[in-house]
Amino acid sequence: MLNTLYAYSSNISSWHVLSFGLLAYCAYYFMSVVKLPTIACADGPLKNFLQQEIPTLNQKYWPTFWCLDGRAQTILASVIRSKAIPEIAYKREMFTLTDGGEVALDWMDDNCNSNSPCIIILPGLIGNSQDDYVRCLTVAANNSGIRVVVFNNRGLGGVAIKTPRFYNACNCEDISEVVKHVRSVVPAHCKLGATGISLGGLILGNYLARRSEEARTYLSAAKIISVPWNVQKAVDNMDQPIINKLIGYLLAQGMYKIVNRSGIHKYQEFDMTSLKKSKSLRDFDASFTIKHFDYPTVEDYYNDAGLQDKLHDISVPLLCLNAADDPFQLLDAIPIQAAYECSHVAIIVTTRGGHIGFLEGFLPSAKDQYMSRIFVKYFTKALIDEQGEFQRIKDDLHQKFLAKHSLEG
Structure with a gap:
């Protein structure tokens, strides 16, 4: 019997082996990889809004066929964006904080008017306004008529430290001052949103949780991408x-x-x-x-x-995007169950995507990426809210937030 099997296997051509391997890989890709993203959020107005207004969330995510590994997605996405998206000629504003420290706020409003809403972007750990993922989001927002201001942390963006203070993941003081300043600069009738990426997501998330009422006063909507929850x-x-x-x-x-x-x-x-x-x-x-x-x-x-135990302290509608294979934060550390019990926070989880990767299609594009598509659609609907639909959702969520915290108190 063994001799027969050996003789049979010896006669199999390399072409047949390759074909079988490709067939097996395709079966694995279609059955285990291509799936609808998970939408972890309590049933209610926010979840309904996301499912109705962001078509991408109702479609299967097709990660790049030949680049499934999370680390490979992370690196390749950065390379593609770096090559395809040129540096942006921001309008720089030097903003002095109350302790005498100084940060750079980089504005992009070339495609905007007096009615355009604004999004504050917080880059990652060592990031600044010229990082590829920041440029990707900035261009996408600007093309949709939304102005952007990138908040470069102390010591970043080419700005020197002027006081004995740096930044960390819990640094709510600086973002609080920046939010208030931007709100005072942008016309009062224009809505304001914020998004944080990786460490920027931690800073924004902690601000939303620790200064919940303040954040709700100034921000209409928020989004965090590839945040290391735990x-x-x-x-x-x-x-x-x-x-x-x-x-x-x-x-x-x-x-x-x-x-x-x-x-x-x-x-x-x-x-x-x-x-x-x-x-x-x-x-x-x-x-x-x-x-x-x-x-x-x-x-x-x-x-x-960490943000994993702070979801119920957040009162601003918050959309989060994570990949299950993020090399910085794997699936077991994402607070999915907590999000299912939370009416005002929605966590979107894709099967693949790495850390700020989310490449899709056979030939991934830098101009229409999964990450930026969800980002633009969410903020366009939330901030350019001519019928007041999202404002009603925000008010409804706030009433539930107050009622819940009143009972807990």
Whole structure:
């Protein structure tokens, strides 16, 4: 019997083996990969709005056939956007914070008028207004007649540190001042939204949760993309060999360079030699972040920064987009069950997409990406709200929010 099988297998051509492998891969792709995105949100006005107004959410997500790995999607998406979307000629505004610190607000309103709403964008960990994913969202919004202002964190965007303060994932003070300032600059009848990507999503999410009533006063809608909900698990995952560990090392070194260039160490004593030797984000946070912001341990900082247990403190309608294979935050750390019980937060989860990747189609495009398509459709409907539909949804959600918190109180 074994001899017969061996003789049979020896006569199979490589063409047949290749065909069988391709057939098996296609079966796997169609059966396990191509699926409708999960919409984790309590039944109610927000979920109904998303399903009715954003057609993409009712369609299967077709990740790029030959690029399924989350890390590959992350890298390739960045390469495609970097090559296809040129740098943007923003109008820079230097904004002075109440403590004397200074940040750059980069405005893009070329395709706008006096009635155009505005979106504040918060980039990721070491990101600024010229990062590829920020340009992608900015161009998409501007093409739809929405003005954009990118909030570059302290020490980023080519701006020097002027006070002994940096930024972290819980940094609500700066975004609070920026939101109030932008609201005062944009015409009163124009609605204001905000979106945060990765670490920017953590900062925005913490602002929405910790300053819930303030956020609701100024913001009509919010969105976060590829946020590491559970920071502890995200950092643990980044410590896994080999590729994740390499990415973590590069991010830690990127943070070291920003700190070193900013001159923050001139105001507060740090062991810059140890900081330079950081091999992971955990190393960097242990050597810098917890000392600069007075956290007892790294775990205390990560627990404070996480959003997984803060959904019910958010009163601004919030749309979130995550991929189940995000190398920074895998599916088990996304608070899907909590979102199913939350009327004002919706978490969209795709089977693939990596971290700020979300490539789709055989030849993925930089101009019409899944991420930017949902972003534009959501904010267009929420902010250009001529019939007041979304405002009624927001008011209804707020009444439920107040009633729930009244009962809990």
